[in-house]
Every structure is written in structure tokens, then in C-alpha cells.
Amino acid sequence: MAVPKRKTSPSKRGMRRSADALKAPTYVEDKNSGEMRRPHHIDLKTGMY
Incomplete structure (x- = not known):
């Protein structure tokens, strides 16, 4: 069974979790x-990209 050799520091743990936040x-x-629309998505009302 794989076991970590060293305890993960709070800094390293935070760097790993930095990409987990929802944007x-x-x-x-x-x-x-x-009107507001998402970039690179088709506008549902006009059908334009």
C-alpha cells in the first residue's frame, strides 16, 4: 500500500488545492x-456564433 514518506506542508497542500475553486x-x-452571452457559444435567440 502506498504511504507518503513526508507530511504534506500546508503550503504544498494549498498549492494543490488552488485549482479546485469554482470560477x-x-x-x-x-x-x-x-444581450449577454458566453464567449465562443452560439446565441440561442439569433443562432449566431
Whole structure:
């Protein structure tokens, strides 16, 4: 069974967990309709990319 040789320091543990946080989705204003939409996603109302 694999067992760690050394105790993981709080700093190293924090660096490992730094990517676990949830990020709020980003939105951009649509040039045609002026509504907010996700970048690189199709606008559901107009069908434009």
C-alpha cells in the first residue's frame, strides 16, 4: 500500500488545492442584440456564433 514518506506542508497542500475553486462564468455583450452571452457559444435567440 502506498504511504507518503513526508507530511504534506500546508503550503504544498494549498498549492494543490488552488485549482479546485469554482470560477464564475464569463459573459460578453453580443454585438447584434446587445444581450449577454458566453464567449465562443452560439446565441440561442439569433443562432449566431
